Amino acid sequence: MHAIREAMATMHKRSEEIPPVSKAVESLVRQVIAQVADKWTMLVLEALEEHGTLRFGECGRIVGGISQKMLTKTLREMERDGLVVRTVHPVIPPHVDYTLTELGRELSAAFCGVWTWAETYHAEVSAARRAFREREEG
Amino acid sequence: MHAIREAMATMHKRSEEIPPVSKAVESLVRQVIAQVADKWTMLVLEALEEHGTLRFGECGRIVGGISQKMLTKTLREMERDGLVVRTVHPVIPPHVDYTLTELGRELSAAFCGVWTWAETYHAEVSAARRAFREREEG
DNA sequence: TTCGATACGCACCAAAAGGAGAGTGTCGGC
């Protein structure tokens, strides 16, 4: 009945009762990972890495399929985390551009492995999905 | 007034009107990335990489802070994508365990760079956030 | 005999993600 509640309680307790000093660091790392391992962040990062400095609209066009709202939000978060620098040129009409910082470039390089993996193995993933569906339905 | 609508329409049109042959592949890669660049997927991947074969409950305890529902969902998706193998031992009480496939291990290795980045630079990210907040509020 | 353990599925609900559309202010081109 409440077996699961206790099981999950234990699950949580175990991870909270053992704070091996570096618990704060691990939490931070997780937070950073969760933030950064975002679809749009990855895509924007890629766009900026490939094209260098980009304006808001350019960036949206290159990424493709992103709404203004999400583009604004993603770029703001990246700026906040020190991944991009936002430069406002006070002219009319407004001109704002975004450039990767060193931190951003490093992250982009780190993500490179994942991109390569996806490009290398997407066929295998598709095959696995087909096989899974057939096993389920067939 | 409807300037933006047109701008965004153009934004989308551009990316949809130019299908440079590898458009399908890019779409697939993006889909795979979006799937795989998930917080829980990364965490489970890490747990399995570090501990080898794990049971459902063990996995939850190691990842920490994940609900059953999300753990089930994450593991199912990973199985579907060919990242883990799910083995059911038909005993009572039930015993199910999960192991990374070669594909999963490759992905884990690819993510290694991101983990390293996060561990290396989390302090910089924190600093950037503080600076951003001070610039905004102060 | 009743409880605890296992690995879930299901129903319900709250919160967050994300899209659509309108509005803003100014300028240069038609």
Place this chain on the structure above:
DNA sequence: GCCGACACTCTCCTTTTGGTGCGTATCGAA
């Protein structure tokens, strides 16, 4: 003189995400 471009912001609205709690089957232990 009016419209389009820029880089947004703001307000709805829908979809997705994720948590909680309950139920299940069966066995061995208390």
